[in-house]
Amino acid sequence: xxxxxxxxxxxxxxxxxxxxxxxxxxxxxxxxxxxxxxxxxxxxxxxxxxxxxxxxxxxxxxxxxxxxxxxxxxxxxxxxxxxxxxxxxxxxxxxxxxxxxxxxxxxxxxxxxxxxxxxxxxxxxxxxxxxxxxxxxxxxxxxxxxxxxxxxxxxxxxxxxxxxxxxxxxxxxxxxxxxxxxxxxxxxxxxxxxxxxxxxxxxxxxxxxxxxxxxxxxxxxxxxxxxxxxxxxxxxxxxxxxxxxxxxxxxxxxxxxxxxxxxxxxxxxxxxxxxxxxxxxxxxxxxxxxxxxxxxxxxxxxxxxxxxxxxxxxxxxxxxxxxxxxxxxxxxxxxxxxxxxx
Amino acid sequence: xxxxxxxxxxxxxxxxxxxxxxxxxxxxxxxxxxxxxxxxxxxxxxxxxxxxxxxxxxxxxxxxxxxxxxxxxxxxxxxxxxxxxxxxxxxxxxxxxxxxxxxxxxxxxxxxxxxxxxxxxxxxxxxxxxxxxxxxxxxxxxxxxxxxxxxxxxxxxxxxxxxxxxxxxxxxxxxxxxxxxxxxxxxxxxxxxxxxxxxxxxxxxxxxxxxxxxxxxxxxxxxxxxxxxxxxxxxxxxxxxxxxxxxxxxxxxxxxxxxxxxxxxxxxxxxxxxxxxxxxxxxxxxxxxxxxxxxxxxxxxxx
Numbered sequence: 001x002x003x004x005x006x007x008x009x010x011x012x013x014x015x016x017x018x019x020x021x022x023x024x025x026x027x028x029x030x031x032x033x034x035x036x037x038x039x040x041x042x043x044x045x046x047x048x049x050x051x052x053x054x055x056x057x058x059x060x061x062x063x064x065x066x067x068x069x070x071x072x073x074x075x076x077x078x079x080x081x082x083x084x085x086x087x088x089x090x091x092x093x094x095x096x097x098x099x100x101x102x103x104x105x106x107x108x109x110x111x112x113x114x115x116x117x118x119x120x121x122x123x124x125x126x127x128x129x130x131x132x133x134x135x136x137x138x139x140x141x142x143x144x145x146x147x148x149x150x151x152x153x154x155x156x157x158x159x160x161x162x163x164x165x166x167x168x169x170x171x172x173x174x175x176x177x178x179x180x181x182x183x184x185x186x187x188x189x190x191x192x193x194x195x196x197x198x199x200x201x202x203x204x205x206x207x208x209x210x211x212x213x214x215x216x217x218x219x220x221x222x223x224x225x226x227x228x229x230x231x232x233x234x235x236x237x238x239x240x241x242x243x244x245x246x247x248x249x250x251x252x253x254x255x256x257x258x259x260x261x262x263x264x265x266x267x268x269x270x271x272x273x274x275x276x277x278x279x280x281x282x283x284x285x286x287x288x289x290x291x292x293x294x295x296x297x298x299x300x301x302x303x304x305x306x307x308x309x310x311x312x313x314x315x316x317x318x319x320x321x322x323x324x325x326x327x328x329x330x331x332x333x334x335x336x337x338x339x340x341x342x
Numbered sequence: 343x344x345x346x347x348x349x350x351x352x353x354x355x356x357x358x359x360x361x362x363x364x365x366x367x368x369x370x371x372x373x374x375x376x377x378x379x380x381x382x383x384x385x386x387x388x389x390x391x392x393x394x395x396x397x398x399x400x401x402x403x404x405x406x407x408x409x410x411x412x413x414x415x416x417x418x419x420x421x422x423x424x425x426x427x428x429x430x431x432x433x434x435x436x437x438x439x440x441x442x443x444x445x446x447x448x449x450x451x452x453x454x455x456x457x458x459x460x461x462x463x464x465x466x467x468x469x470x471x472x473x474x475x476x477x478x479x480x481x482x483x484x485x486x487x488x489x490x491x492x493x494x495x496x497x498x499x500x501x502x503x504x505x506x507x508x509x510x511x512x513x514x515x516x517x518x519x520x521x522x523x524x525x526x527x528x529x530x531x532x533x534x535x536x537x538x539x540x541x542x543x544x545x546x547x548x549x550x551x552x553x554x555x556x557x558x559x560x561x562x563x564x565x566x567x568x569x570x571x572x573x574x575x576x577x578x579x580x581x582x583x584x585x586x587x588x589x590x591x592x593x594x595x596x597x598x599x600x601x602x603x604x605x606x607x608x609x610x611x612x613x614x615x616x617x618x619x620x621x622x623x624x625x626x627x628x629x630x631x632x633x634x635x636x637x638x639x640x641x642x643x644x645x
Contacts, residue, residue: 065539087538094541106532111554121540 005079006040007208008064008093008176013037013073015056015063015232031280033059034232036073038307041176044206046198048219048240050255051229054277057212058102060229061178064210065099066090095125097176098169102184104161108153114139114164115149121171142167142197159190166197177201178210183218195222216259220244225313228252231280231288234307238314246324248316250293287319295320372634379630385623389616392436393443400433404590413606422612425595426602431612434590439616441591445502446571449509450564457514458560461521462548466529472522479515487512487574488581495583505584509571520563524556558635565628569621576617592617 014037016030034056041047051057062068064075066087075082075093082089098121101107108117118138119130136146142163148156156164162182169177179198183191199222201207213219219226219240226244227237228251236249247253275292278284284291290300297320305319373379392399401421408428416423422431464475491508498504528534529552537547572592578584579593580600587594592613599609 062535067535067539091541094539097539099536099539101532101536103532107536109533109537109551109555120537120542124540124542124546 005042006076007043007045007078008097008210009038009040009076010060010064011038011074011076013039013060013063013075014071015059015068016071030071032232032283033068033280034063034070037229037232037234039210039227039234039237041208041210043175043208044202045224046202046209046211046222047225047227048211048213048223049227049229050213050216050219052214052277054231054280055229056232057214057229058180059232061099061180061210061212064178065094065097067099093176095172096174097178098172098174100162100165100169100177100179100182102180104165105153105156107165108161110153112153113149114144114151114153114156117153117164118149118168118171121168125172138167138171139164141170143193158185159187159193162186162190162194163197166194166201170201173205174207175205176208176210178212180212181214182211183213183215191218192221198222216255228255231278231283233288234315234317235289236314236316236318238310238316242311242314246322248310248314248321248324249289249318250295250322251289253322254292254294287317295322369631369634373627373630376630376633378626379634382623382626382628382630385619386627389439389443389620389623393440396437396440400430400436402430402433404429404433404437405588406430413602415606415608423606423608425598425609427598429590431595431609434595435592435612435616437590438592438595438613441502441585441589442572442575442616442620445505445509445575445585446568449506449571450513450567452506453510453513453517454560454564456510457517458521458553458557460514461518462525462552462556464518465522465525466544466548466552475518476522479518482511483515488583491578491581491583500583500586502585502589505575505578508578509574512574513567513571517560517563520560521556524559525552528552528555558632562628562632562635565631566625568624568628572617572620576613 013034014032015034016032018030019028020026037056037060039047039049039060049057049060059068063070066085066089070085075085077093077096080092082092108114112120115132115135118135122130122134135149139146139149144160144163144167148160148164153161153164177198182194182198186194195218198209198211202209209222211218211223223240225238226240228235228243228249230251236243236247236252238248243252244256247256278288278291286302287293287296287300287305290296293300299319303319305317307315307317308321309315310321370383373383406429408424410428411420411424412426412428414420414424414428420430420432422435425431425434460475464472487508490511494508494511495504498507534547534551537551542551575584575591576593576596579591580597582597584593585591587598595609595613596617599607599611599613603610
């Protein structure tokens with residue numbers, strides 16, 4: 001199969017935090033935040049990682065840049081795998097990727113003015129001074145007016161801060177931008193502005209994006225591919241159009257159904273997701289979604305489903321994936337031809 | 343596009359970062375803006391001027407003994423009277439100001455310069471180094487101040503350098519601890535994570551980002567500590583462990599006055615009042631400085 005090589009690829013990436021201290025070891029097993037997450041982002045592609053809070057999506061973004069140390073798996077950048085997860089190995093990725101934090105204001109040094117914040121990546125990269133005109137040009141590109149450059153971060157509004165964060169990310173033209181909830185706390189018009197800015201950046205520099213969000217309408221608006229994360233595992237991943245048209249995992253479908261529709265005449269009839277996300281410390285047996293799944297069978301309680309390819313790029317981890325255009329609620333769920341299980 | 347609330351009038355908006363002179367001018371005007379800050383800065387400036395020009399202000403030689411005039415009351419010749427050796431108290435207080443400020447400022451600068459790197463390394467560096475440094479700080483601060491002072495005076499002999507050394511040894515652990523705690527809380531903040539994600543080197547993170555965020559609270563603590571240090575120096579001198587008895591210092595004046603308190607309280611008041619004024623001045627100044635230096639607290643200025 002001919003495939004464009006991915007810019008960045010995470011293969012079975014896991015993050016676990018120890019729960020027992022080094023000096024007083026206890027039997028407590030490590031807490032798994034991410035388990036075997038495999039995601040690839042191709043050059044110029046926008047991948048959306050969608051999940052509820054606590055699904056590990058922020059951790060994934062940080063793990064890609066080495067801000068959280070992965071415990072297992074592999075990261076391949078530009079076709080070359082990282083030798084290990086030590087900070088020096090991540091330098092290669094950090095040089096070419098930027099991270100947009102969930103709260104842009106906290107990601108700025110409170111004692112630096114915006115101009116100097118924007119210049120920071122360039123100063124680090126070429127360790128020289130940065131001309132004022134360069135910074136103004138950068139700010140203009142991100143839609144920031146130049147009077148803001150002499151302000152301190154706390155004086156910016158939410159949208160201005162977000163734009164400043166994007167401007168900083170563009171300071172050294174990145175090949176990958178990891179954006180953690182890029183529209184959090186912005187009103188709808190500003191949200192659109194930020195997303196259009198992303199699209200412009202992609203157009204101009206062929207930058208890849210990994211957008212981490214819980215907001216499906218954002219994913220619908222910009223993404224090429226979608227990865228659905230639940231309790232640190234990928235439940236479904238595939239082309240955005242396919243997933244929005246015909247979700248295969250009951251969870252994906254439930255997420256789509258819980259998205260508000262502006263038209264009261266159009267009502268979806270599928271059940272919403274039941275209850276709360278189970279804790280990471282008490283993962284359910286078998287398929288971890290079975291506690292909230294409307295279609296759960298006995299098998300789901302005991303056996304963990306594997307990632308199964310549905311089409312070339314579409315994978316789902318479910319014993320009983322939904323068939324496309326299934327509109328009737330409830331069992332009996334359609335069985336797909338059995339694939340390699342176990 | 344939704345860029346809201348921006349002052350787009352080019353005449354009113356400043357695009358250039360103000361220079362340090364202008365910025366410090368703003369800080370000073372901010373300090374003056376609060377009544378306590380005004381009192382503080384006035385006292386501090388007064389004390390510093392007196393300290394610098396002590397030799398010219400003092401009407402008499404502060405160590406000149408005149409037994410005939412011992413324990414004289416206030417008069418036009420001796421504004422604050424004389425002590426039991428007939429030395430002019432006013433002159434001694436003035437020159438004592440110089441001693442106090444010299445000791446306080448040099449001791450605190452040395453302590454700050456030593457504590458900053460130690461605290462940054464302890465907070466940002468590896469865990470074992472942190473543990474080792476904390477052990478040293480704790481052992482130092484567990485020694486009783488007076489015992490430490492006594493031991494050092496016995497080893498090195500009394501004098502201003504000894505007093506400075508005692509104060510440095512006494513204050514470095516607490517400053518370094520403050521820097522360490524601040525560093526620890528800052529290093530998990532997003533902006534430090536962002537620096538790491540931008541490939542910033544460790545020295546860059548330490549000195550360009552952690553240091554400016556840590557130094558504010560530290561300078562304020564030092565400012566508030568000037569009064570403690572002056573009291574300390576006075577205390578050591580009072581006990582005879584500080585500056586030599588003939589050198590005028592507020593502690594020596596107090597100590598001399600204490601022995602004659604049954605006949606006159608004037609020497610004790612003359613030694614104690616400047617101590618109280620200095621304490622009030624530097625405390626108010628420090629607090630106003632804290633408010634003025636914090637960009638979040640700095641009041642909005644109209645052009």
